Amino acid sequence: MQWSPGGDAVRIIDQRRLPGEVVERDLRSLHDGCDAIYTLAVRGAPAIGVAAAMSLVTSLQDWAGDDRHAFDVTLESHARALAAVRPTAVNLAWAIARMMARAKATSGPPTQVLGVLRVEATAILNEDRAMCDAIGANGVEFVPDGTRVLTHCNAGALATAGIGTALAPVYAAHAAGRRVHVVAGETRPLLQGSRLTAWELGRAGIPVRLITDGMAASLMQSGRVDLVLVGADRIAANGDVANKIGTYSIAVAAHHHGIPFVVCAPWSTVDPQTATGGAIAIEMRDGSEVRTIAGLTVSPDGTDVWNPAFDITPSALVTAIVTDRGVHRAPFAFV
C-alpha cells in the first residue's frame, strides 16, 4: 500500500483479483475507501487502518472553501462512515481516532488541516512498516532453521503496509538465511490462504504448501507441523485472541498435539479496555459466502448458514503473543 505517484489516491493491490491477476487500484472518494474495505479489496487489520487513514485524506482533498465548521462536519461524517465499515477491526477505529485527534488539535483553515492529516496518514503508513519489521525481529526466535510453520488466513505482507504480522517472523527467518517451510490453510469461506498467502510466499521464494482447513489437525497428527503462527484482529486484556474464523479450531488442535501456538500482531491490536474475548462482538457475514465459492453455487438455494467472520481463541491455548513491543507470555495481563 502506498500513495499513488500523484499523491491523490491510495494505491492498493486489489486482493479480490489475486491470484489470477495482479490489479492495482487507486482509491480516491469516500465510497472508494469504504467499498475497498467492505468488499475486502483491502483486508488485514493493519492494512485496513492505514487504508482508512489515507482514504480519509483523499476523500476530502477536493474540499474548497474556508468554512472550517462545515469542513469539520464533513470530516466527522467521513470518519464515522469509514470506521463503521468493519466494526470488529480495532485498527480501523484506532487509525480514524488518531486522525480525528490530530484534526482537532490543528487550527487554521481546511487546507491546513488537510495537509496535517496527510502527514499523519503517511506517519501511520510508515509506522505500520516499522511495526511489521519489529514483529519480525521479535518473533524470529520461534523460527529456527528448518521450521515447518502452519498459518491461517493471510496475515502477511498483503495484510499490512510492510512484511506482515504472522508472516513477519517467517520473512525475517528467510532473510536471515534460515530454511522455513509454510503450510497455508486455504481459509474458507473467502480463501485468503490459497489466494493470498500461497501467492505472496511463492512470490517471495519461500516454500509453501496448501491444505484445506479440515486437514490441519491431521497434518499435526502426522508430525509435519513445528509451529503455528497466526495474526489477530483484537486481543483482550487477558490474552484472548479474536482472529479469522478457523483459528480457534487450529488452536485446539495445536494444544492437543503440544505444538506452540503463537499470535503475532501490532501492539495496537491489544485492547486493554476489553477484559476478555467474551466482550468482543463478532461480525456475522452473509451466508452467500458459504453457499457459493467465487460466485459458483455449491449448496441448495436458500440453505441456512452460520458465517461468523472471526472466532475467539482463549488465552489458555496461546503460547505467546508477539507484538512490535516484544514477546508476551502467559499469564497475559495487558494494561
Place this chain on the structure above:
Amino acid sequence: MQWSPGGDAVRIIDQRRLPGEVVERDLRSLHDGCDAIYTLAVRGAPAIGVAAAMSLVTSLQDWAGDDRHAFDVTLESHARALAAVRPTAVNLAWAIARMMARAKATSGPPTQVLGVLRVEATAILNEDRAMCDAIGANGVEFVPDGTRVLTHCNAGALATAGIGTALAPVYAAHAAGRRVHVVAGETRPLLQGSRLTAWELGRAGIPVRLITDGMAASLMQSGRVDLVLVGADRIAANGDVANKIGTYSIAVAAHHHGIPFVVCAPWSTVDPQTATGGAIAIEMRDGSEVRTIAGLTVSPDGTDVWNPAFDITPSALVTAIVTDRGVHRAPFAFV
C-alpha cells in the same frame, strides 16, 4: 436407489447434478452402470455395491438364447468390468463376488440364472436398507428431542440405498417425531456436505445449517452442538476410525468441549484384521482438488498441495460406534 417401475433399469439420482438439479437416471447397459460409478453419479461405499449388483442384472436382461456357456462368458466379462471401475471400493468387489457366487451355484438356462441374479441383487438392495434402518434404530438413543447434531461429509441416504449411516439416527429421530437440527460441514475439497447432505436433509424436511469446516470448533465453543455423528470408511480392531479428511479435526474439538463423538457405519466396515488405524493406508488424491473448485482456480498455478482423502481418528476420541449389530463402546476390541 431402486428398480425402475418396469424393472428394466437401476433408477438413481445423478449426484453430480446436485444440488442444482434433481436428475433421475436409469442405468440399463453395462456402459450405463460403469459410467455412473466411474463419474460419481453414484457414490458412497454401500450405494456403489448395490448399484453394481443391480447393473449386472440389467446389463444382461436382453440376453436371448439358451447357450449357458456363452452367457457365463459374457456375465464374467460384465462382472469384471464393473468391479474394475473403482478398484479400491471394497463394497463393489464384495457385491460383485456375491453375485458371481450365486450365478455359479445356479444351474439351468440363462433366463433362469438371470431370474436368480435379480433376486440376489434385490436382496443386496434390501439388506442395505435394513442395515441403515438397524443403524438408525441402534443410534436413535443418542438423538433425544431437540438434539443439535454436527455431521461431516455425506453418510446419508445418498450414500446408501436406505436412510444412510451417520444420518440414520437423525432420520430415525425425525420419524419418531423428535425435533432434530443438523449442522453440515461443507467438507472441502469435494463439498459433499454442502452439495449432498444439505440437499437431502432439506428435502426430508429436517432443519439443516451449513458451515465451513473451520467453523466446527467455534460452533462447539458457542454451545450450539450436542452431538457429532460421522460415518466411517474403515474401522480397526481397536476402534480407530478412518473417515473423510476433516473428521479428526472435529473429533479433537469435540473431545476438547466434552461433546459426544459417535461413529455410525455398517458392521462390514469393521475390519478386525487391521489392528490399529496406523495400519490403514491413506489414499492421497490429486492436488488439483484443493487448488481448484469445480474447475475454478483459487490458488496460484502449481501450488504444492497435501490432499489425503481420509484421516484417522484414534479410538480414545470416539464415544461410541453404532453399527447394524448394536452400540459398541470403549474399550473397543472388535474380533
